[in-house]
Amino acid sequence: MSTSTSPLALPFPSLPAIPGVSLRVARARYKNWDRCDLTFVTLDEGTSVAGVLTTSKCPSPEVEWCRKALPLGTARALVVNAGNSNAFTGNRGRAAVEAIAARTAQHLGCEPSDIFVASTGVIGVPLPIDKAEAGLDAAYTAEPCAWEDAAATIMTTDTFAKGAMTTAVVDGRTVTLAGIIKGSGMIAPDMATMLGFIFTDAAVDAMFLQRVLSEANGTSFSCITVDGDTSTSDTVLAFATGKAGNMPLANDDDAGADAFRAALADLCRKLALLVVRDGEGAQKLIEITVEGAESDRSAHRIAMSIANSPLVKTAIAGEDANWGRVVMAVGKAGEPAERDKLAIRFGATQVAQGGLAVEGYDEAPVAAHLKGQEIEIGVNLGLGEGRATVWTCDLTHGYISINADYRS
Amino acid sequence: MSTSTSPLALPFPSLPAIPGVSLRVARARYKNWDRCDLTFVTLDEGTSVAGVLTTSKCPSPEVEWCRKALPLGTARALVVNAGNSNAFTGNRGRAAVEAIAARTAQHLGCEPSDIFVASTGVIGVPLPIDKAEAGLDAAYTAEPCAWEDAAATIMTTDTFAKGAMTTAVVDGRTVTLAGIIKGSGMIAPDMATMLGFIFTDAAVDAMFLQRVLSEANGTSFSCITVDGDTSTSDTVLAFATGKAGNMPLANDDDAGADAFRAALADLCRKLALLVVRDGEGAQKLIEITVEGAESDRSAHRIAMSIANSPLVKTAIAGEDANWGRVVMAVGKAGEPAERDKLAIRFGATQVAQGGLAVEGYDEAPVAAHLKGQEIEIGVNLGLGEGRATVWTCDLTHGYISINADYRS
Known part of the structure; x- marks a missing residue:
């Protein structure tokens, strides 16, 4: 199980003594x-x-x-x-x-x-x-x-x-x-x-x-x-x-x-x-923000549905702006959502809006964003004011190696 | 996306014409x-x-x-x-x-x-x-x-x-x-x-x-x-x-x-x-049967929780009788379950019973079973008569390759 240090690791900070x-x-x-x-x-x-x-x-x-x-x-x-x-x-x-x-x-x-x-x-x-x-x-x-x-x-x-x-x-x-x-x-x-x-x-x-x-x-x-x-x-x-x-x-x-x-x-x-x-096999940290949901709780569930989707996580591993998989994960969450009000962004770039792809959106900043270590996915449901942010990491060969190529 | 035929593929059967x-x-x-x-x-x-x-x-x-x-x-x-x-x-x-x-x-x-x-x-x-x-x-x-x-x-x-x-x-x-x-x-x-x-x-x-x-x-x-x-x-x-x-x-x-x-x-x-x-990257077909649940519906949810657990699926890919991951997946399903009544089998071999490992169970038939293409996991909750069977496949490097090493 000796794996190399996560590429997303941070140095241990200087922490003061806590009296008591x-x-x-x-x-x-x-x-x-x-x-x-x-x-x-x-x-x-x-x-x-x-x-x-x-x-x-x-x-x-x-x-x-x-x-x-x-x-x-x-x-x-x-x-x-x-x-x-x-x-x-x-x-x-x-x-x-x-x-x-x-x-x-x-x-x-x-x-x-x-x-x-x-x-x-x-x-x-x-x-x-x-x-x-x-x-x-x-x-x-x-x-x-x-x-x-x-x-x-x-x-x-x-x-x-x-x-x-x-x-x-x-x-x-x-x-x-x-x-x-x-x-x-x-x-x-x-x-x-x-x-x-x-x-x-x-x-x-x-x-x-x-x-x-x-x-x-x-x-x-x-x-x-x-x-x-x-x-x-x-x-x-x-x-x-x-x-x-x-x-x-x-x-x-x-x-x-x-x-x-x-x-x-x-x-x-x-x-x-x-x-x-330090997620197993993580190469990228993914921040997912869902806004415009019917409630904060609903936003959280949808955000977790995206964060737990193997297809979204593998797309990010592949540096692929595959917003269709985000639509899929929104759709399967079982929470209120209307396809034709949905907007999706990667980083600061809107890639889908009003139920379809933003025609001719600039792919260069999206590609540059996806090559980075910290990825942002934003979803606006256009229904209300519910909001949530969750974090996950990408799903890579490293995850499989750690969990499958190993016998307990 | 040219991938080789699934190792679990079956030949196309002879199907008769259907009048009309x-x-x-x-x-x-x-x-x-x-x-x-x-x-x-x-x-x-x-x-x-x-x-x-x-x-x-x-x-x-x-x-x-x-x-x-x-x-x-x-x-x-x-x-x-x-x-x-x-x-x-x-x-x-x-x-x-x-x-x-x-x-x-x-x-x-x-x-x-x-x-x-x-x-x-x-x-x-x-x-x-x-x-x-x-x-x-x-x-x-x-x-x-x-x-x-x-x-x-x-x-x-x-x-x-x-x-x-x-x-x-x-x-x-x-x-x-x-x-x-x-x-x-x-x-x-x-x-x-x-x-x-x-x-x-x-x-x-x-x-x-x-x-x-x-x-x-x-x-x-x-x-x-x-x-x-x-x-x-x-x-x-x-x-x-x-x-x-x-x-x-x-x-x-x-x-x-x-x-x-x-x-x-x-x-x-x-x-x-x-x-x-034909599951993406599948090397093994996994049949999961949950019995002794409070209801069929509850059994189904627990079985799907096991079937959707990346850690269970990677364990099977690694031919690892990791029943601890099955316990984890039962526990996270949110359905009635009592740790100390839980029994788990791989194939025909009970590996855990009454809330702990079956001491000295014969590992040979378990290892042989896990080397096969068709894997059976059985869970008995010991609570009621609810029962469900679901099917999934293992989670392998092939899945990651198909879904991450590809750009849309």
Whole structure:
């Protein structure tokens, strides 16, 4: 599975320390490798937590554990295992998550429900409890590490480490938000779950944090797709340590609530886009904007229908301005659309309008746009004011090689 | 686009003449080629007709024409154009369909609404009326041709001509049903629409024919997918000439109604499977059966979720018994499923049961099964009695080559 770095990779940014957050990594050796594969993040007392989890009906025991712990709203540690997703492992998988939480709680002197756990890697193999416990013990006594080390340790098929940051002014203080993420397909349960972790020193009430994270998810992680496949383990968690000393955010009209909400949405979008940039086999990042729909929800569904169409994605891989495939994807979405009102653009050039091709449109700027790494497709349905933007990548021989020319 | 014949191709079968049906082909030269690309089927007076059409919200004018003509229930001719789908061409596209129907009606001395039209090929280019009319005139005076000629003339990216037949005893008489079909993706609007045409000498009331065709569609054409993409032009039409002389079938309890229904369903399934066998890049035919679902509808949705998963399809291409990807696809379908009741088999071998891998299952028969051309995946949800079978093909480098390494 050694693949070269995605051509769309970005360098790891400089991320500041977040007061109240300590990062450590260790070698649990979940697979026969010598890399760090266990990430251990400790969080000072008073840290609030929120999360969004896979909608899969067959979630991993880690997802079930987080779903149960989230309503309590407090966190003291995050443990992330790479190399084994522990999904579809029955009672033994559940026992492994419970053992990790218990051991960590013992180290920190807290409740097991304050420990959040996520795992990514092969499925169907129960996470070995002895390796997890030894890895945890090693991490607990290790020196703190840098963001990039943690971001690299949660990787599986990812080809580059992914992180982002932003700031906001809340209650007169500058708060920092930083996040790391992994994901490369959207997402294979066996190899490429999306896991994202966000940390801030802002003081944020857990319920409010949950609300703004869910909102941010709606315009970020829910708007990306590599292959339309949804993992059994997808997890995004946000932790707020409160060390910035602001009055805790709890309501929409609190000072700085809007700024924090905007900053979190910005960070989530940055992190989500990094996953698309590392999409399996991706050569191009595709931004699809649908406007003029009957509602935002309808626009989103149509945009995802386009983003998930293998024929649209292969056309972009072939640098082909094949707007007919976009029409097809609009038509199959099952949402209100009228063929004779439809307009389509590639980059800034309208190629179809009013139900037919724009006669004699200038093909040169379209061809130039399609040769680039960042492709924009715009669809105007001409029906209403609904609007959505989603992101995907092209579908290439690389995707097939990664997923077919490989035996589990 | 010259690709070699699908490894899953079947030889064209021997199909009998259907009394009341005459097949002719001609060169309209819709593209710069020298092959026949216009198929002209005349039907004796008294022929009833039924059809199922694409659910796309952006259908071709041909689809709109057929949708309007079908309720009248009578047919005298079918015209099929290959090389130009006439989709997304505004008023000029509508005018082309009207011209074809008018010219044909003039030749036959019937109403334009008795003429059914279907087109497949590039989109966005209005079908040239002069070429269509010249082609029609040539076809009208041509000698009748064989089924295989007609089946080849409706092809676009298809790699082999597709036809099938069956018989039934109705009212003491043996009636024959024969069909031809084209399709290779499911389905690109620009290249590979699915068009299917079924002919029988049985006497069948149009409303009854419509009902049994819709039923048959539910277990055949609606159960296949190559890439999850739905064409703007998908069309299946069934014509019944009545020449067999049986008492016209009009009700479920008419003599032979059950036999006719079963024969039609059988023929539709045969034709649908031929399309999957010619799926773009297909190396393997995959049959997915979901049972134990809460309802048949729920089983169908879960089966289609598996069939449309790029990760499942690439795993089969790689001959990899990756049941984790099947779990993922069940989980993302959004239908009732319980992880700990799920059982999965490849061929006859159970690989997962009760929410985890079957310990020490014999991998040899699984590996042997996956090396074959016809793959069976079975999923038992353990919830109820809902059941569905769908068919797809694997996702290979060939699919990418056909769809990305090509410029329209």
